[in-house]
Amino acid sequence: MTTIKKDFIELVSFLEENKEKKVKTILPTIINMVEAKRGRTPSPECWVDDTLIGKYCTYHDKWEPISQFRQDNEGKYPSVCLFGSRARAKAAAAKKASEAALLEKVVSGEVSVEDLPAEKAAIDEQAATVVFDDKAQYFDIKDDLREYFYSEHGLRDSV
Numbered sequence: 001m002t003t004i005k006k007d008f009i010e011l012v013s014f015l016e017e018n019k020e021k022k023v024k025t026i027l028p029t030i031i032n033m034v035e036a037k038r039g040r041t042p043s044p045e046c047w048v049d050d051t052l053i054g055k056y057c058t059y060h061d062k063w064e065p066i067s068q069f070r071q072d073n074e075g076k077y078p079s080v081c082l083f084g085s086r087a088r089a090k091a092a093a094a095k096k097a098s099e100a101a102l103l104e105k106v107v108s109g110e111v112s113v114e115d116l117p118a119e120k121a122a123i124d125e126q127a128a129t130v131v132f133d134d135k136a137q138y139f140d141i142k143d144d145l146r147e148y149f150y151s152e153h154g155l156r157d158s159v
């Protein structure tokens with residue numbers, strides 16, 4: 001019997017159960033399984049010598065100083081900054097509330113069924129809007145984050 005790496009047991013048994021099916025029909029499920037694993041990979045880090053000075057935030061798609069991230073219980077930094085994870089949670093809650101309100105409006109007749117897709121799209125767009133913190137620092141490129149770190153710490157201002 002072959003030994004299967006723990007991470008792939010679920011995927012392999014799913015494929016075995018569905019081996020008679022067309023790939024196209026089971027592909028979305030496979031992608032979901034693989035993405036869940038990928039989601040655990042930490043985002044890129046920015047180091048200066050032995051100091052972790054920042055990370056790439058996957059919510060803002062920007063480089064941010066490490067002070068904008070909060071360590072978890074194991075001392076690891078997440079891939080999304082603290083402001084970003086709060087903004088995302090807030091947006092998810094607002095979306096849920098808006099969707100519930102919209103359904104009520106459809107039931108009461110205030111919104112017609114025909115208008116539902118447009119109303120729903122507006123809610124989704126609102127929820128997908130990335131919010132930035134005025135007081136935070138965001139950098140498009142890693143080197144600019146390094147420059148910021150140097151200037152903040154009175155180190156070399158240019159490399």
Ligand SMILES: [Zn+2]
Pocket residue numbers: 057058059060061064080081082083084
């Ligand atoms: Zn962020």
